Amino acid sequence: MKPLPPKGTRDYLPAQIRTRAGVIETVKRVFESFGYAPLETPALERLDVLTGKYGDEADQLIFRILKRGAAGERGEADLGLRYDLTVPLARVMAANQDLPKPFKRYQIQPVWRAERPQKGRFREFVQCDVDCVGTASVLADAEMVAVMHETLAALGFKNYRISVNHRKILSAFMDYAGVPAELKFAAIRAMDKLDKVGRDGVEAELAASDVPEPAADEIMNVLFDPKNSGRFNYYLTAAQAFAGDYDEGREGVADMHNLAEYVHHFGVPDDVVSFDLHMARGLDYYTGPIYEAFVVEGGVGSVAGGGRYDQLIAQLGGPDLPATGTSFGLERIITLLADRETAGGDAANVLVAVYDKSVLQDALEVAAEIRAAGATCEVYLEPSAKLAKQFGYADAKGIPFVVVVGPDEVAKGVVQLKDLAKREQVEVPRADLAAVVANILGRT
């Protein structure tokens, strides 16, 4: 029996925190550069706020909090841990209607899902959301794609793609193919698996559902029309073929034309964005353009995903505000980054080695002087330990400098300063300590 954290959650050790903090800093910088401001909300939300927004399956994955205290109420849940950051934002918008629009915020906090853990999947994980509320302009959607691109680029990724599609086009597509309304979702989900299971897989999936065979054939015909090449051209040609007959389809195609143009003007390279007719995204609340980013050969699914959700805020009792946003998965970014060089750097600058208890007071004073000079510094906490052990500790932990305080030094009013990497040791008068530390910091 090992004292492991609960299934699907993890402890974050110092070096991991440093890595995560570095990623968060980069993500924040990009978000802020587009004019987004921070927001935080509670981990807990009322259950009626959370449920009915994501879809039936996802509702099952919400962690529910049992009532406490009141007799007879045990077993009932009225609160849950937030499942994502979009619904909490929508609630905030419904509650704070005086915020200037468009309201642009980012939010970096953990969310919880009662899923079975897997590679790149946890029960507690941090999402980095950016959202723009209060404008229906496709320009806002284009900005989301641009933010995705800039963020992934800033993180140092080279080989990534952003897939874009439109819920209205998907809906029109299903109508055109003759899919009954109640089976639209199943058919769309089958298509969404294309990248994973391939053409035959989608065909099998459609066959296994109750989608009528002619409708399934029509879906496959459109998806794999050999006349077209190049995903963007393909997309627009295919979409136009059926869109004209449906209001939704026409709106969607018009949006996508604008989106393509805007994204280009945002400076996103054309080969990064692809318009994928099969890409669907699972959450119920999306209503317009949807986007998903993944790193090629990443093996952890998408690193970011999002879309337009024009009805969600009204659904929560707020005003009829259009909104769009996207979310990055911090743990997936970390997983993908893990293959790369990630320097440690979680050690203090200086270790003060204490010769014995008789000089403890002096050692503590020296340490305080070093900290006052601006360096991070720790004192070895067992004053009776051999110096060899204290040096070994500094070495193992990666502390670059050791200051030795012993009886001889105290008598002379000096300390020994050793540079472990260079194996050089110099005697430094206590009075000069601040200057020497400043010099050290200047070099590191």
Added chain:
RNA sequence: GUGGGCGUAGCUCAGCUGGUGAGAGCGCCAGACUGUGGAUCUGGAGGUCGGGGGUUCAAAUCCCCUCGCCCACCCCA
């Protein structure tokens, strides 16, 4: 929720179809080096073989249950 794999010292693992006292490497501790680190050498500590039950003269090794981890499905960051 469904399917599969795995659980042996702090870590990574070896232990063939059940059979003499449960191992290796790394790490840790101590000493060689009585005020100074990463090398080497020597010695040492540390394991109810995840837990419970069963089969057997005998089980880490076979069977059942259970817990945990991992992978895949579902869905998703």
